[in-house]
Amino acid sequence: MILCIGEILTPTELQTITTKLEMAKFVDGKLTAGWQARLVKHNTQLPRESPALAIVRELINTALQRHNLFQIATRPKLVRPVTISRYEVGMSYGTHTDNAVMQEPLMRSDISMTLFLSDPDTYTGGELVIESTQGETAFKLPAGAAVIYPSSTLHRVETVTAGIRLAAVTWIQSLVRDPNQREILFDLDTVRQSLFEASGQSTILDLVSKTQANLLRQWVEV
Numbered sequence: 001m002i003l004c005i006g007e008i009l010t011p012t013e014l015q016t017i018t019t020k021l022e023m024a025k026f027v028d029g030k031l032t033a034g035w036q037a038r039l040v041k042h043n044t045q046l047p048r049e050s051p052a053l054a055i056v057r058e059l060i061n062t063a064l065q066r067h068n069l070f071q072i073a074t075r076p077k078l079v080r081p082v083t084i085s086r087y088e089v090g091m092s093y094g095t096h097t098d099n100a101v102m103q104e105p106l107m108r109s110d111i112s113m114t115l116f117l118s119d120p121d122t123y124t125g126g127e128l129v130i131e132s133t134q135g136e137t138a139f140k141l142p143a144g145a146a147v148i149y150p151s152s153t154l155h156r157v158e159t160v161t162a163g164i165r166l167a168a169v170t171w172i173q174s175l176v177r178d179p180n181q182r183e184i185l186f187d188l189d190t191v192r193q194s195l196f197e198a199s200g201q202s203t204i205l206d207l208v209s210k211t212q213a214n215l216l217r218q219w220v221e222v
Contacts, residue, residue, distance in 0.1 A: 001073070001148075001149075001150070001179060001182065001183045001186065002130060002132065002137070002147065002148070002149045002150075003073050003147070003148050003149075004139070004141060004145065004146070004147050005067070005069050005070055005073070005145065005146050005147070005148065006141075006142070006144075006145045007144055007145065008060075008063050008064065008067055008070065008115060008144055008145065008146050009059070009060070009063050009115070009143075009144035010063075010144075011144075013059050013063060013144075014117070014143055014144045016055075016059065017056050017059060017060075017117060018117060018118075018143075018166070020052040020055055020056055021046070021052060021056070021084065021086070021117070021166055023052070024046055024050050024051075024052040024053075025047075025050065026044035026045060026046055026047075026086050027044060027045060027046075027047045028044060028045075029041050029042070029043040029044055029045045029085060029093075031045070031047075032045060032083065036096065037096045039094075040093060040094025040095065040096055040156075041093050041094070041096075042090075042091045042092050042093065042094075043085050043086060043087045043091045043092075043093055043157070044085070044086045044087075044088070044091075045083055045084060045085050045086070046083075046084035046086075053084065056082070056084060056168070057081050057082055060082050060115065060168055060170075061079070061081070061082075064076075064079060070146075070148070072185075072186055072189045073148060073182070073186050074111050074113075074148060074172045074174055074182075075174050075175045075176050075182060075185070075220075076172045076173070076174060076175070077172075077173045077174060077175045077221070077222075078105060078107045078172065078173040079170060079171075079172050080102060080105070080107060080109075080170050080171045080172070081170070082115070082168040082169065082170040083168070083169050083170065084117075084166070084167075084168055085165075085166070085167050085168075085169060086164065086165070086166055087123075087126055087157065087160045087164065087165040087166075087167075088160065088164055089160055089161060089162060089163075090159065090160070090161075091159065091160055092125075092156070092157055092158060092159040092160070093156055093157035094156055095131075095154050095155070095156045096154070096155070096156065097151070097152065097153065097154050097155075098112050098151040098171060100151070102171060107171070107173040108173045108177075109151035109171040109172075109173065110150070110151060110171075110172060110173055110174040110177060110179070111148050111149070111150065111151060111171065111172040111174060112148070112149055112150070112151045112153075112155075112169070112170075112171055112172075113146050113147070113148045113149075113169065113170050113171070113172065114128050114139070114146060114147055114167055114168075114169050115144075115145075115146040115167060115168040115169070115170075116140070116141045116142065116143055116144070116145055116146065116167055117143055117144075117166040117167055117168060118143055118163070118164065118165050118166045118167070119142070119143045120140045120141070120142060120143075122163045122164070123160055123162060123163030123164055123165045124160070124161045124162035124163060125158050125159050125160045125161040125162070125165075126140065126157060126158060126159075126160040126165035127139060127140045127157070127158045128140070128147065128155060128156075128157055129155060129156050129157075129158060130147075130149050130153050130154075130155045131153055131154040131155065132153060138158070148172075150179050151171060175220045175221060175222065176216075176219050176220055176221070177221060178219065181215070181219045184215065185212060185215060185216060185219075188208060188211065188212040188215070189212065191208055192205060192208050192209055192212060195208065
């Protein structure tokens, strides 16, 4: 499932983050890439020792924890601390797939997330392009919005031709490994919420809730 999620960050949080990043020093993104990704990765990243990184990570982590749509779409067991990427004119990230197993913390990557931090009107190019069986889809979302997608997909960041593109990226190990099962649970949660908003508590809502809970019991890995 590929899903766009709006307004993960509040305007105040976004302003705080962009102010911190404007003053921060970035380093070559190849330093954190695997041997194959290093061949196609042309960007800069906020280094681990940057004073701004801990602040930005805390703000984004808090935002993800409170965001209901992110929670029910990913059902996170582990969320890796975000990496902050900066793309200047001429920079890109060629076609690649994310590592299946990541370190610090040791985790399986089920879901990838790109959280856009730059207003799309401030830069040209820089679209996130995700490949699927339906073809290629390009994403360039408002600042503070994110797209989540299976880590197993091939994807790339197009060359930035004007301005600066800032983004936070992270990976999630889900309690539900299978993407099709996650989508079924997400659909059922969406139906539950719609039923409650339309009619309040009801016998039908109870039955849907029971079905969703029992599927979760079968599929969850703790």
